[in-house]
Amino acid sequence: MKKNLYIILLTLSLVINIILSISYTSKANPVLIIISMLSLFLIGYILYKNNVSEMLPVNLKNELPPKEKESNKKVSITFRDVAGLDEVIDELKIIIDFINNTEKYDRMGAKIPKGILFYGPPGTGKTLLATALAGETNSTFISASGSEFVEKYVGVGASRIRALFARAKKSTPSIIFIDEIDAVGSKRNNDNNSEKDQTLNQLLVEMDGFNSNDGIIVIGATNRLDMLDEALLRPGRFDRTIHIGNPNVKARLEILKVHTRNKPLDNDISLEELAKKTHGMTGAHLSSICNEAAILAVIRHKQRIGREEFDEAIERVVAGLQKKNQEILEKERKIAAHHEAGHAIIGKILNASTVEKISIVPRGEALGYVLNFPKDDAFLMTKTDLKNKITMLLGGRAAEEIMFNEVSTGAENDLKEATNISYQMVCNYGMSELGNRIYDIRMVKSTDKIDAEVNKIINYCYTNAKKILIEKKDKIILIAERLLSNEIITKEEIDELMNDEKQMCV
Numbered sequence: 001m002k003k004n005l006y007i008i009l010l011t012l013s014l015v016i017n018i019i020l021s022i023s024y025t026s027k028a029n030p031v032l033i034i035i036s037m038l039s040l041f042l043i044g045y046i047l048y049k050n051n052v053s054e055m056l057p058v059n060l061k062n063e064l065p066p067k068e069k070e071s072n073k074k075v076s077i078t079f080r081d082v083a084g085l086d087e088v089i090d091e092l093k094i095i096i097d098f099i100n101n102t103e104k105y106d107r108m109g110a111k112i113p114k115g116i117l118f119y120g121p122p123g124t125g126k127t128l129l130a131t132a133l134a135g136e137t138n139s140t141f142i143s144a145s146g147s148e149f150v151e152k153y154v155g156v157g158a159s160r161i162r163a164l165f166a167r168a169k170k171s172t173p174s175i176i177f178i179d180e181i182d183a184v185g186s187k188r189n190n191d192n193n194s195e196k197d198q199t200l201n202q203l204l205v206e207m208d209g210f211n212s213n214d215g216i217i218v219i220g221a222t223n224r225l226d227m228l229d230e231a232l233l234r235p236g237r238f239d240r241t242i243h244i245g246n247p248n249v250k251a252r253l254e255i256l257k258v259h260t261r262n263k264p265l266d267n268d269i270s271l272e273e274l275a276k277k278t279h280g281m282t283g284a285h286l287s288s289i290c291n292e293a294a295i296l297a298v299i300r301h302k303q304r305i306g307r308e309e310f311d312e313a314i315e316r317v318v319a320g321l322q323k324k325n326q327e328i329l330e331k332e333r334k335i336a337a338h339h340e341a342g343h344a345i346i347g348k349i350l351n352a353s354t355v356e357k358i359s360i361v362p363r364g365e366a367l368g369y370v371l372n373f374p375k376d377d378a379f380l381m382t383k384t385d386l387k388n389k390i391t392m393l394l395g396g397r398a399a400e401e402i403m404f405n406e407v408s409t410g411a412e413n414d415l416k417e418a419t420n421i422s423y424q425m426v427c428n429y430g431m432s433e434l435g436n437r438i439y440d441i442r443m444v445k446s447t448d449k450i451d452a453e454v455n456k457i458i459n460y461c462y463t464n465a466k467k468i469l470i471e472k473k474d475k476i477i478l479i480a481e482r483l484l485s486n487e488i489i490t491k492e493e494i495d496e497l498m499n500d501e502k503q504m505c506v
């Protein structure tokens with residue numbers, strides 16, 4: 001509250017105090033004394049209500065920083081504001097039911113998950129989703145950033161965590177959101193003494209300390225799941241992890257719809273076309289494109305936002321994003337599409353694994369990926385299984401060579417994995433001409449023979465991959481074209497595109 005008012009109130013109370021003391025000594029009218037005392041109480045009450053501590057310097061307040069304080073309130077954002085994350089939202093619906101009907105679960109002795117971890121690239125809507133979850137459940141939203149605990153509040157990280165949970169307990173149901181949780185939650189050192197480790201230990205203590213049905217849910221967000229201390233991921237802590245990835249073309253369309261909801265658009269604007277043009281961008285990029293376009297329209301005194309504004313806004317965001325020009329981007333997409341098609345076709349034809357999804361939506365360093373699972377939960381793999389697996393891994397590179405007469409760096413991880421499996425076949429499983437025995441690389445004088453066997457396996461598989469893919473060149477083109485337009489191909493579509501294929505044996 002306004003500082004001036006405080007000064008007036010304090011001065012007033014001083015004046016009343018003086019009047020009171022004079023009244024006592026001069027034996028004045030008791031009514032005057034009572035009125036004066038009541039006014040004092042009133043002033044005290046107003047000061048209390050308006051939180052005097054706001055006038056104190058930050059370090060004197062035994063409270064959380066203003067940023068967290070502001071977010072300690074009910075939110076109006078709901079799932080309507082989150083687009084293109086339907087599968088994730090479906091997963092969260094059960095949590096909403098947990099929060100809204102705690103007794104129902106209590107009665108069955110069912111425990112509500114205490115912690116959920118969102119992981120994925122920046123700007124994909126993790127914070128937005130956590131906020132919407134609070135909005136949907138009418139929970140108090142308390143947010144903090146992991147880096148604040150270790151950078152801004154040196155020495156008091158652990159007590160900040162304690163305060164955070166204390167506040168959440170006071171205003172249940174509540175959602176505590178810790179962004180950049182890796183800043184406090186990365187793997188601990190052995191000495192357990194650093195500031196970060198103490199903060200992390202306190203977080204673990206707090207998470208163990210509340211009952212799962214107390215109406216508190218902790219949501220952590222990170223771009224680096226691999227960096228987190230395993231202790232955080234144990235049951236009873238963040239035992240649900242949900243991946244939030246970059247949006248595909250359909251999701252981008254939905255996000256664009258959300259962010260143009262309240263904006264007047266020219267009739268010739270096609271959001272479908274915009275979605276296609278914004279390959280590789282996140283929800284945060286799309287939201288800023290829509291906003292930039294609106295600002296440009298205002299500057300140009302337009303009644304509606306037009307194509308030029310959107311094109312310019314996209315260019316600005318793309319320019320800020322990467323120095324790559326559109327041509328290079330297009331070329332990379334093309335290579336990725338054919339590469340992934342190669343993996344998928346071989347996987348399907350050799351029945352090496354169940355191909356669930358093919359995608360050229362960038363994920364981390366990878367420009368594309370084929371999501372596949374082993375055929376069945378077999379513990380044992382035959383020599384043929386392993387060879388088929390290597391052939392599938394090499395299928396990406398083989399497709400590039402067939403289609404472009406050139407290979408790219410995109411196959412690095414494939415080659416690494418194929419080489420690993422081949423080494424294991426030779427050294428661990430006795431599956432080469434070196435006999436039914438094990439080789440310990442550290443013990444052998446020379447690895448020449450082993451290397452020669454490994455090369456033999458890889459060359460055999462690569463030749464085989466090329467043979468299959470040359471025969472199926474039309475399928476590579478078909479799948480790659482579909483990928484270039486839709487970015488994702490589902491299991492059903494793969495089956496449909498490959499329908500005339502019989503499984504082959506090698």
Ligand SMILES: Nc1ncnc2c1ncn2[C@@H]1O[C@H](COP(=O)(O)OP(=O)(O)OP(=O)(O)O)[C@@H](O)[C@H]1O
Nearest residue numbers: 081082083122123124125126127128255283284287
């Ligand atoms: N799926 C989405 N639907 C609608 N808007 C989105 C979506 N994803 C991101 N946005 C927009 O981008 C903004 C930033 O997203 P948000 O802060 O949630 O990303 P984040 O994943 O938490 O990023 P970071 O890892 O950088 O914290 C949101 O406020 C919203 O405007």
Ligand SMILES: [Zn+2]
Nearest residue numbers: 396410411414
């Ligand atoms: Zn690959």
